[in-house]
Amino acid sequence: MSVEITGAEITVRCLQEEGVSCIFGYPGGAVLFLYDELFKQDKVKHILVRHEQAAVHAADGYARSSKNVGVALVTSGPGVTNAVTGIATAYMDSIPLVVISGQVPTAAIGLDAFQEVDTVGITRPCVKHNFLVKDISELAVTIKKAFYIASTGRPGPVLVDIPKDITQQKFKFSYPKKVSMRSYNPVVKGHVRQIKKAAELIVSAKRPVFYTGGGVILSNTSEQLTELVRLLDFPCTNSLMGLGGYPATDKRFVGMLGMHGTYEANMAMQYCDVLIAIGARFDDRVIGNPKHFSNENRKIIHIDVDPSSISKRVKVDVPIVGSVGDVLTELVSLLKADKEKPDQTALQEWWKQIDLWRARDCLKYDKDGAIIKPQMVIEKLYDITNGDAFVTSDVGQHQMWAAQFYKFDKPRRWINSGGLGTMGFGLPSAMGAQLANPKARVACVTGEASIQMCIQELSTCKQYNLPLKIINLNNRYMGMVRQWQEFFHGNRYSESYMNALPDFIKLAESYGHVGMKIEKPEDIEGALKEAFELKDQLVFMDFITDQTENVFPMVPGGKGLSEMILV
Amino acid sequence: MENEAGALSRVAGLFSARGYNIESLSVAPTEDPTLSRMTLVTVGSDDVIEQVTKQLNKLIEVVKVIDLNDGSHIEREMMLIKVRAVGENRSEIKRLADIFRGNIIDVTDKSFTIELTGTRSKLDAFFDAIDKSDILETVRTGASGVGRGEWVLKA
Ligand SMILES: Cc1ncc(C[n+]2csc(CCOP(=O)(O)OP(=O)(O)O)c2C)c(N)n1
Ligand SMILES: [Mg+2]
Numbered sequence: 001m002s003v004e005i006t007g008a009e010i011t012v013r014c015l016q017e018e019g020v021s022c023i024f025g026y027p028g029g030a031v032l033f034l035y036d037e038l039f040k041q042d043k044v045k046h047i048l049v050r051h052e053q054a055a056v057h058a059a060d061g062y063a064r065s066s067k068n069v070g071v072a073l074v075t076s077g078p079g080v081t082n083a084v085t086g087i088a089t090a091y092m093d094s095i096p097l098v099v100i101s102g103q104v105p106t107a108a109i110g111l112d113a114f115q116e117v118d119t120v121g122i123t124r125p126c127v128k129h130n131f132l133v134k135d136i137s138e139l140a141v142t143i144k145k146a147f148y149i150a151s152t153g154r155p156g157p158v159l160v161d162i163p164k165d166i167t168q169q170k171f172k173f174s175y176p177k178k179v180s181m182r183s184y185n186p187v188v189k190g191h192v193r194q195i196k197k198a199a200e201l202i203v204s205a206k207r208p209v210f211y212t213g214g215g216v217i218l219s220n221t222s223e224q225l226t227e228l229v230r231l232l233d234f235p236c237t238n239s240l241m242g243l244g245g246y247p248a249t250d251k252r253f254v255g256m257l258g259m260h261g262t263y264e265a266n267m268a269m270q271y272c273d274v275l276i277a278i279g280a281r282f283d284d285r286v287i288g289n290p291k292h293f294s295n296e297n298r299k300i301i302h303i304d305v306d307p308s309s310i311s312k313r314v315k316v317d318v319p320i321v322g323s324v325g326d327v328l329t330e331l332v333s334l335l336k337a338d339k340e341k342p343d344q345t346a347l348q349e350w351w352k353q354i355d356l357w358r359a360r361d362c363l364k365y366d367k368d369g370a371i372i373k374p375q376m377v378i379e380k381l382y383d384i385t386n387g388d389a390f391v392t393s394d395v396g397q398h399q400m401w402a403a404q405f406y407k408f409d410k411p412r413r414w415i416n417s418g419g420l421g422t423m424g425f426g427l428p429s430a431m432g433a434q435l436a437n438p439k440a441r442v443a444c445v446t447g448e449a450s451i452q453m454c455i456q457e458l459s460t461c462k463q464y465n466l467p468l469k470i471i472n473l474n475n476r477y478m479g480m481v482r483q484w485q486e487f488f489h490g491n492r493y494s495e496s497y498m499n500a501l502p503d504f505i506k507l508a509e510s511y512g513h514v515g516m517k518i519e520k521p522e523d524i525e526g527a528l529k530e531a532f533e534l535k536d537q538l539v540f541m542d543f544i545t546d547q548t549e550n551v552f553p554m555v556p557g558g559k560g561l562s563e564m565i566l567v
Numbered sequence: 568m569e570n571e572a573g574a575l576s577r578v579a580g581l582f583s584a585r586g587y588n589i590e591s592l593s594v595a596p597t598e599d600p601t602l603s604r605m606t607l608v609t610v611g612s613d614d615v616i617e618q619v620t621k622q623l624n625k626l627i628e629v630v631k632v633i634d635l636n637d638g639s640h641i642e643r644e645m646m647l648i649k650v651r652a653v654g655e656n657r658s659e660i661k662r663l664a665d666i667f668r669g670n671i672i673d674v675t676d677k678s679f680t681i682e683l684t685g686t687r688s689k690l691d692a693f694f695d696a697i698d699k700s701d702i703l704e705t706v707r708t709g710a711s712g713v714g715r716g717e718w719v720l721k722a
Contacts, residue, residue: 120573125584129627132573149627182722183569183630308621311614 004170007136008033011100011162014143016043017175020071022062022435023047024055028075029115030102033167047435047464050456052079054428056086056157057454060095061432064415065390067220069096069151070432076102076164077115080122085422087157088126092419093241094218096155098146099127105165106134119161128156133163136171144176153186154306155218187305190322190330198276198301198318199334205274206346207353208234211257213286214241214418215279215304215324222246222411224328225278231335232342235354237265239280241418244408249387254354255363258286259555260400263362264354266553266561270296271353277302277316279324281309283419290314292560303327362553362566363404372521374398374473374545377528378405381443381471384528389441390415390433394426394450397479398471400551402445424453427470431457434466441469441532448474449498458511461538469531470540472504475547483550487565508540519544570596570603574628578605581626587611587619591644591687591709602630602722606642606711608687630722635712642712645684647672649704650697652679660701667693678703686710 005013011034015023024047027035038046049055052074059070070090074083080101090097104113120132129149131142139162146158202208216225222245229236229252236246237257246253255262257269269275269287275298280286287293290313300316302309303324310319320327365375378401381389391406392415393399399416408414415433417425430444451472461468481496505515514537518527524543531539553564568574575594582589587609594605609619616634623632635642652660657679664671664681667689673680683693687710694702714720 121576124573124577124580181627184627306625308618308625312618 002172004172006033006037006167007139007162007169007171008037008167010136010139010171010173011143011167012037012041012044013173014140014175015071016041018069018147020044020069023071023073024049024058024062024432025073026052026055026075026079028079028102030076030079030104030164031073031167033164034073034100034102034162046073047431047460049428049460051454052082053085053424054431054454054457054460056083056097056099057089057422057425057428058432058435059097059099060086060090061392061415061429062436063095063097063432064429065412065433066436068436069098069147072097072099074099074101075115076104076119077117080117080119084122084126085424087123087159089417089420089422089425090157091126091128093214093417094155095157096150097157098143098150099157099159101159101161102167103132103161103163106163107165109163119159123159126157127159130159130161132161133166136166136169139166139171140173141176141179144179145181148179149184187307187321188323188326190303190320190327192330194318194320195327195330195334198303198320199331199338201274201299201301201318202232202276202335203338203340203342205234205342207271207273207350208232208276208342208347209254209268209272209274210234210236210246210276210278211239211269211280212236212242212245212278213239213280216242216245217279217411219279219305219324220411221325221328224325224332226250228328228332228335231332233347234276235268235351237261237269239286239418240403240416242280243403243414244411245279247409248407249409254358256403257561259288260404260551260553261555262404263360263553263564263566264357266555266564267357268354270561273298275300278328279304282313284313287314287561288555288563289558289560292563295560360566362564364567365549369546370520371546372518372524372543374401374475374543374549375405376521377471377473377524377543377545378402378445380524380528381445382406384525384532385441385443389413389443390430390437392416392426392430392433392442392444394444394446394453395421395423395480396447396450397475397483397549397551398445398447398450398473400480401473423450426450427454427457427468430468431460431464431466434468435464443469443471445471445473447479448472448476448501448504449478455507458508458513458538458540462512465536466538467534467536468538470538472540472542473545474501474504474542475545475549476501477547479549480551486550487554487556504540504542508538513538513540515540515542517542517544568603568605568626568630569628570601571628574603574626575605577626577628578607578623581622582609585618585622587615591707593709593711599722606709608710631720633714633720635714638718639715640712641715642686642710643684644687644690644708644710645682646690646693646705646707647680647682648693648702649678649680651677651701651703653677656701660697663693663696667696669693
């Protein structure tokens with residue numbers, strides 16, 4: 001115990017103690033001692049990315065696809081500023097990350113030193129918390145706190161900024177087993193009286209619907225949710241972040257809701273009389289115009305671990321602050337014991353109404369043309385992977401089609417930047433997912449614009465033999481931008497056309513991967529099969545898709561949920 | 568909140584990021600040097616104040632948040648005000664300071680500096696009472712508040 005070791009070694013030992021087996025990073029002056037320590041051990045594997053944004057996205061994909069905290073390591077100055085997009089992405093989606101950044105030596109802080117930025121200041125609004133370690137005696141406990149804060153309550157990224165001299169100094173090492181902080185006590189158990197009220201409201205419901213979000217995924221409670229929904233035989237919809245929280249192939253699932261949600265999900269949401277919201281936050285892409293949403297009378301039960309998510313955009317009737325798992329377990333046992341059941345005749349009527357909405361077949365598209373429809377690619381991807389792949393995506397139309405057409409039955413399979421909408425997220429997050437699940441099939445659904453925002457990571461994939469399958473839905477447009485311009489800006493396609501696209505096949509090949517170009521609908525299935533049979537290779541599939549295809553249904557910005565544009 | 572570097576900027580940053588406004592803010596360490604106490608005055612609808620409170624509570628370094636308006640409370644602010652004081656105006660200003668229970672704490676042949684303590688509205692009332700053109704400089708601390716009675720806010 002009395003042996004003193006350097007701050008760099010302390011840091012690496014902390015990671016080992018936390019059971020971290022894989023981190024993502026990029027070296028530089030301020031973190032050289034840390035890299036030297038990483039070199040001397042093999043418990044913590046370091047994945048060298050090609051851009052710090054990708055390091056954070058990869059750590060993020062790692063976290064989302066497993067139940068672990070993702071860890072990234074970047075140098076000071078530009079290393080940190082490059083990482084900010086990744087940190088903000090994780091923050092918006094409440095992903096547990098610990099980001100370790102190098103900083104100039106303590107004596108140089110504030111003097112505009114080479115590669116100095118105010119890291120704590122720059123990242124403050126997009127982290128759950130951050131620390132600047134000013135004293136080596138605080139280093140281990142700070143890292144412990146970082147993991148604790150990142151992974152408890154409503155999770156989120158925590159940054160630890162470590163000045164270079166701290167990594168050089170020596171101190172005795174002991175890793176605290178527990179930390180307690182008087183100013184941080186994440187709520188665990190929901191209020192019993194509130195849960196009772198919720199149960200009463202549920203039993204009285206005639207047109208109920210469950211609306212669940214990312215909180216169900218993050219809290220690993222999809223089993224409890226599924227039990228509850230099946231027990232009641234109520235319809236269930238998921239937000240973009242909540243997909244996989246309830247099995248999409250179950251008949252009670254009415255699809256994703258929101259801006260590009262299904263007709264039946266949005267109508268059920270608008271016209272229900274009891275809404276049970278779980279781990280979701282009623283954001284603008286989900287309920288559209290809040291005024292329009294409030295035009296209909298309904299009672300709302302809202303279960304969330306973060307009190308500030310409750311009654312933020314929509315007033316709720318029964319707020320329950322608590323960890324989703326505990327509340328759901330309690331709710332299930334209350335409802336099972338309750339002799340009163342919801343009015344079954346009313347429920348059957350409600351289901352009939354929902355089936356009428358379903359019959360509108362809002363996701364239909366033309367399957368007979370000679371040009372590839374992007375939706376068909378996703379449907380085939382679903383078939384060929386038996387619905388069991390990890391699917392990451394970038395941002396745009398392709399993201400919405402992936403969300404609509406891949407039926408996620410399990411949590412943590414669908415990985416996308418829902419809150420920040422970060423183009424460039426798809427490929428690095430797929431790397432993280434593959435590293436966390438080495439045997440699993442990982443597909444990245446992307447667009448020709450998004451993929452170019454982190455294309456350099458094809459090199460990382462080569463270095464670590466990550467056999468990702470990249471599904472590029474190449475419409476030669478920033479499709480989502482083009483769609484808005486078509487609908488709302490008089491078809492003026494201002495700067496949404498991607499001129500001078502690279503030859504993606506040659507590009508993939510130059511990085512040492514396999515490239516495929518697919519131009520006909522009848523070739524989709526064969527190409528996907530072939531690609532997935534290449535078990536050890538990254539395959540870049542460039543699907544040349546219909547340039548004019550739009551995502552439907554659509555709730556235009558500022559409109560209400562029942563004011564969808566349909567095909 | 569924890570008496571730590573950066574805690575204040577988290578609070579200030581939260582207000583600017585979420586578009587809340589800060590009317591005044593005063594902060595200093597308490598008898599327990601590891602804790603600081605901040606009194607923050609803001610305006611907003613009940614919904615906004617509820618969000619402000621929840622968001623403040625989310626900050627890791629914030630130990631406890633109370634809305635002093637939820638119960639009855641006492642509030643004090645201090646103001647230093649330097650005024651032009653020449654000729655017969657000197658006794659006029661002295662009288663005014665007395666009425667407001669102010670102390671004249673610095674005197675030159677051309678000016679007085681008055682220390683005034685009270686609620687925000689009392690300090691504002693002083694502005695209304697004095698001739699604006701006599702004011703040379705003012706500095707206010709922002710309000711500090713505490714709940715009435717035996718109830719205490721503790722970490
Ligand atoms: C970093 C970043 N910049 C800009 C945007 C705005 N944006 C949203 S979708 C989109 C177009 C995406 O095009 P592509 O990747 O080809 O996908 P498609 O919509 O065509 O499927 C843009 C520019 C964004 N989400 N992220
Ligand atoms: Mg495109």
